[in-house]
Amino acid sequence: MFTSVEDVSARLAETGYLASPAVATTVFLADRLGKPLLVEGPAGVGKTELAKAVAEVAGARLVRLQCYEGVDESRALYEWNHAKQLLRISAGREQSWDETRTDIFGEEFLLTRPLLTAIRGDDPKVLLIDETDKADVEIEGLLLEVLGDFQVTVPELGTITATRRPFVVLTSNATRELSEALRRRCLFLHIGFPEEELERRILRLKVPGLDEALAASVVRVVGALRAMDLRKVPSVAETIDWARTLLALGAGTLGEGVVRDTLGVLLKHQEDVLKAAAKLDLDAV
Amino acid sequence: MSAAAEPAAGTAEVAGRLAGFTGALRGHGIRIGTGESVDAARAVEALGLADRELLREGLAATLLHGTGQRAVFDQVFDLYFPRTVGGPEGPAAGREDLRDRLARALAADDAALMGRLAVEAVDGFGGYGSSPGADGWSAYQTLERLRPQTLLARVRASVRAGGGTGGGEGAPEEFTERLLDDEIRRRIELFRRQVGAEARRRVAERRGRQEIARRAVAPTADRVDFLYAGRDRVAELRRTVRPLARKLATRLAARRRRAARGSIDLRRTLRGSLSTGGVPVKPVLRRRRPVRPELVLLCDVSGSVAGFSDFTMLLVQALHDQFSKVRVFAFVNRIDEVTGLLRHGTADPEGLGARIQEEARLTGWHGSSDYGVALGEFAERYADVVGPRTTVFVLGDARTNMADPNLPALREIAGRARRVYWLNPEPRAQWGTGDSAAPDYAGEVGMHECRNARQLGAIVSRLLPV
Numbered sequence: 001m002f003t004s005v006e007d008v009s010a011r012l013a014e015t016g017y018l019a020s021p022a023v024a025t026t027v028f029l030a031d032r033l034g035k036p037l038l039v040e041g042p043a044g045v046g047k048t049e050l051a052k053a054v055a056e057v058a059g060a061r062l063v064r065l066q067c068y069e070g071v072d073e074s075r076a077l078y079e080w081n082h083a084k085q086l087l088r089i090s091a092g093r094e095q096s097w098d099e100t101r102t103d104i105f106g107e108e109f110l111l112t113r114p115l116l117t118a119i120r121g122d123d124p125k126v127l128l129i130d131e132t133d134k135a136d137v138e139i140e141g142l143l144l145e146v147l148g149d150f151q152v153t154v155p156e157l158g159t160i161t162a163t164r165r166p167f168v169v170l171t172s173n174a175t176r177e178l179s180e181a182l183r184r185r186c187l188f189l190h191i192g193f194p195e196e197e198l199e200r201r202i203l204r205l206k207v208p209g210l211d212e213a214l215a216a217s218v219v220r221v222v223g224a225l226r227a228m229d230l231r232k233v234p235s236v237a238e239t240i241d242w243a244r245t246l247l248a249l250g251a252g253t254l255g256e257g258v259v260r261d262t263l264g265v266l267l268k269h270q271e272d273v274l275k276a277a278a279k280l281d282l283d284a285v
Numbered sequence: 286m287s288a289a290a291e292p293a294a295g296t297a298e299v300a301g302r303l304a305g306f307t308g309a310l311r312g313h314g315i316r317i318g319t320g321e322s323v324d325a326a327r328a329v330e331a332l333g334l335a336d337r338e339l340l341r342e343g344l345a346a347t348l349l350h351g352t353g354q355r356a357v358f359d360q361v362f363d364l365y366f367p368r369t370v371g372g373p374e375g376p377a378a379g380r381e382d383l384r385d386r387l388a389r390a391l392a393a394d395d396a397a398l399m400g401r402l403a404v405e406a407v408d409g410f411g412g413y414g415s416s417p418g419a420d421g422w423s424a425y426q427t428l429e430r431l432r433p434q435t436l437l438a439r440v441r442a443s444v445r446a447g448g449g450t451g452g453g454e455g456a457p458e459e460f461t462e463r464l465l466d467d468e469i470r471r472r473i474e475l476f477r478r479q480v481g482a483e484a485r486r487r488v489a490e491r492r493g494r495q496e497i498a499r500r501a502v503a504p505t506a507d508r509v510d511f512l513y514a515g516r517d518r519v520a521e522l523r524r525t526v527r528p529l530a531r532k533l534a535t536r537l538a539a540r541r542r543r544a545a546r547g548s549i550d551l552r553r554t555l556r557g558s559l560s561t562g563g564v565p566v567k568p569v570l571r572r573r574r575p576v577r578p579e580l581v582l583l584c585d586v587s588g589s590v591a592g593f594s595d596f597t598m599l600l601v602q603a604l605h606d607q608f609s610k611v612r613v614f615a616f617v618n619r620i621d622e623v624t625g626l627l628r629h630g631t632a633d634p635e636g637l638g639a640r641i642q643e644e645a646r647l648t649g650w651h652g653s654s655d656y657g658v659a660l661g662e663f664a665e666r667y668a669d670v671v672g673p674r675t676t677v678f679v680l681g682d683a684r685t686n687m688a689d690p691n692l693p694a695l696r697e698i699a700g701r702a703r704r705v706y707w708l709n710p711e712p713r714a715q716w717g718t719g720d721s722a723a724p725d726y727a728g729e730v731g732m733h734e735c736r737n738a739r740q741l742g743a744i745v746s747r748l749l750p751v
Contacts, residue, residue: 005332005339025332025342032331033324033347040352174352174528176535183350184318190352217461224464227471229524254460281463 001031001058001167017046017053018202026189027054036147036168038132038186043173044235045191051128051169058167060124065114067135073142078154079111105156115146116154118166125166132182133172140182143170147185193226194236202236207243217254218243225266225276234266242266299329306365309498310348313357314508321348337366353505353525360502363482364494372408372487373401380430383409388436391472392443399472403479406431411484421491424477424484433473440469507738511593511710512682519592522738523599529742530603536746537607578750579610579674581702583663585681586615586647587654591638593710594680597741599637601678602627607749612670618655620663621645656683656722657691664694671698676750677705679730683716683723690722695729706748707732708741 002008008031009024019027027050030037039047055062065076085104092100112120118127129143146152150162170186172178194202196219203215210218218239226233234242242265251258260277267273303326307317328343341362349358378386383406390398411427414420444465489497503509506521514522550571558565582601584594598613605611615623623641641647649658671677677698683690699705707726709716713734716723726732733748735741 021338022342022345025339026346029328029331029343029346033327035324175531177532180316180350184320187324187346188349188351189346190355220461220464220468224467227467231527256460259460 002028004028011057012053015053015056016205017049018198018205019050020191020194020198023050023189023191026187030187031167033187034165036170036186037189038170038172038178038183039189039191040172040174041191042193042233042235044237045193046236047171047191048128048130050191051126051171054167054169055126055128058124058126060126060167062126062128063114063118063166064128064130067129067131067133067139069134069136071135071139075113076115076139076142077113077146077152078116079113080105081109081111085109110154110157115142116152116160118168119146119150119152119160119162122164124164127166127168129168129170131173132170133174133176133178137179140179144181144185147182193233196220196223199236199239203239203243206240207247209247210243211252214246214252214254215243218246221254221259221280222266224280228276228279230267230272230275231269232267232272238266299334300326302365303329305495306344306361307348309361309365309495310358312499313361313502313504315349315354315357317348324348337368340366353507357502357505360482360485361498363486364489364498364502367486367489369404370490373404378405378409380410384431384433384436387431387433387476388439388443391433391436391440391469391476394468394472396475399476400479403476403483407480407483407487411480411487422484422487424481427480427484428477433476436473437466437469440472441465444469507742509738510736511596511738512590512736514592519596522592522596525738526596526599526603529738530600533600533742533746533749534604534607537604537749578608578676578703579672580608580612580750581670581675581677582611582613583620583660583677583679583681584613584615585617585654585656585659586638586641587617587652589654589684590680590682590710593735595638596738597678597680597708598627600741600745604749614663614667615641615645615647616654616659616663617647617652618658619647619649620659620666621647622667653686654681654684655688656681656685656726657689657694660694660698661691664697668701671701673701673703675702676748677702678748679705679707679726680710681707682709682711682721683707683726683732684720685722687720690725692725692729695726699730703750704748705730708735708744709733710735712736 002011005021005024005028008028009019009021012019012024012027026037029035039050041047051064052062054060065071088104088109089100092103114127114129118125132140132143147168150165151159153159193199199219199222200212200215203210203218204212207215222234222239222242242262245262245265246254246258249258249262259280263273263276267276303322307322307325311317324347325344328347329340332339332343334340341359344362345355345358349355383402387399387402387406390402406427407422407424410430411422411424412420413423413426445462485497485501488501503518506518506525509518509522548571550569553569554565554567557567557569580601582598584598586594594615601611601613611624612622613624613627614620623645626637626640626644679695695705707730709723709732711721711723711734715721716727716732723732733744735744
């Protein structure tokens with residue numbers, strides 16, 4: 001898919017995703033080694049966006065499995081369409097049982113869910129397994145087979161092996177420690193907060209009307225907030241929101257009043273707002 | 286700098302270097318299997334050895350499994366794949382000259398230039414000893430002579446004068462001005478780390494990198510001993526409290542779920558079986574009352590174990606919504622309740638220890654810890670705190686300064702509480718040495734060794750009541 005690491009950066013940038021060297025290198029390796037990519041990091045740094053950008057670059061279909069507590073095999077892998085099967089049985093009353101049986105467990109009655117969808121077919125696909133840590137431990141066992149050998153066993157149909165391996169991205173917010181077995185099958189990538197220079201570039205790309213000096217100031221303030229010991233430090237998504245807010249307010253420069261009034265866009269807890277205001281020497285909020 | 290890591294290295298040598306590297310990482314508790322090593326080698330093949338930073342990211346992606354391991358990885362990587370070999374060429378620069386150039390690099394925020402200056406600095410000022418075998422390179426000595434922290438005012442002035450990086454309009458800079466000092470401090474901190482890495486590299490050249498990789502690389506934060514953690518490590522540990530608490534909370538919730546599908550209620554199962562002719566078709570499970578347990582913490586906050594107690598208090602506080610009631614008591618040789626100081630949201634982790642010392646009555650006639658008196662006072666004054674639903678954790682090293690350990694008091698508490706656990710931050714081998722009454726107390730209640738955050742996490746997730 002990619003020829004070199006620079007190629008990865010350049011083509012991701014075309015889709016509007018500015019990748020740090022670490023991200024570009026790991027995506028390149030995931031493609032080369034044909035291994036799934038496990039992405040961890042704080043919320044709002046673009047873990048899910050990465051999968052979307054890769055899909056766009058590769059001209060592939062994005063298949064997404066959103067994990068949540070209680071997600072199970074029938075939501076993740078496949079399910080038989082029971083209602084349709086019943087209809088088929090009652091429609092063909094005069095047929096023998098043998099005929100019916102081979103018929104109702106055919107492709108027509110199979111509802112494919114994301115994992116199976118990603119494996120079947122010849123077109124290129126990107127499989128995004130989002131928030132893997134939210135799923136139960138049992139699902140991890142299922143993922144092991146899928147991600148290790150890219151195959152799925154359906155008892156009535158046999159084992160389905162991928163003819164073309166999808167590019168797999170798993171994301172996690174680390175609320176639960178994923179099992180060592182799953183980690184071992186993946187390349188690990190931690191996306192942290194970007195460097196100042198990269199964040200400035202992201203801002204200018206995402207908020208086109210922002211002038212350069214203001215972007216630099218915004219990034220510096222956000223950097224200072226991240227160095228504080230807050231409950232929830234602002235992420236890239238919040239930085240972009242803030243820049244948009246400033247733009248909408250028509251604030252050409254970053255003054256004390258503007259920062260004080262808009263701190264709520266960056267910080268989501270009242271105690272954080274108070275703490276940050278104190279550290280930044282803002283007057284009472 | 287994209288100098289080749291090892292330009293003319295043969296395949297065998299690369300493989301050997303890689304194997305040594307993974308070995309050193311394993312020595313720091315990072316679990317790496319053969320599969321990962323093979324992947325790492327394939328990554329090297331795909332990326333080539335031309336660009337050191339690419340190599341670093343590639344190896345990190347294939348060898349690491351978690352975020353916490355990265356700091357150790359970077360340090361070991363610098364030893365096994367050094368940027369250059371030997372010292373810089375050319376005559377050593379004078380101290381003032383180097384400080385001038387460093388000030389300029391700090392003002393311009395040029396990390397690459399700072400890295401080169403770190404190399405020069407260690408070469409010029411870090412060497413000590415002259416006889417082979419006793420000489421080496423010291424980051425401490427380099428930084429003592431160079432004193433980068435004193436450059437702060439100078440850098441600030443030059444950033445302001447030069448308009449800094451921002452462009453220099455008057456108004457917008459006014460607000461971000463106040464961030465400048467912290468930014469410069471962070472840059473200086475970066476330079477200190479660069480000097481440290483460079484000194485390690487130079488020493489490793491002389492002593493063999495295996496030994497340095499084992500001894501001089503700082504371990505991951507969760508494996509640092511509470512008793513020996515320096516101030517910045519404690520701060521680093523504190524930042525892990527919330528993620529750890531979140532993990533423990535999910536683990537507790539999972540245990541609770543499992544416990545809820547618990548045992549069979551025989552009486553109700555038999556009663557139900559009457560409708561099916563005495564055959565128990567449907568087993569009825571015992572219902573669990575949704576009682577949330579109560580927790581009481583007794584923390585020794587005397588100097589020697591304060592770091593451990595602080596950390597545990599914060600952890601329990603972060604877990605507060607898992608319990609119906611959490612009460613925290615601190616003692617040195619008198620005991621006082623500090624629950625209020627830890628109330629959610631108001632707990633400022635940095636000043637916690639100081640505030641506890643300030644606002645609670647913890648010492649009587651003298652300032653050294655006395656477990657016997659403190660336990661006795663607790664059993665007497667706060668008898669109503671401990672009930673059959675309460676789990677009590679005692680945190681401390683059980684060093685009573687030769688005073689009476691007052692075992693009956695602990696026995697009384699244990700008799701009244703549901704469970705009592707003692708978490709001891711000392712290694713097990715030291716229990717009972719000197720003035721430690723650990724074996725006596727261990728005879729009364731379950732005592733667990735709890736030396737670092739990793740052990741604490743494991744113990745807490747096992748012992749906390751569900």
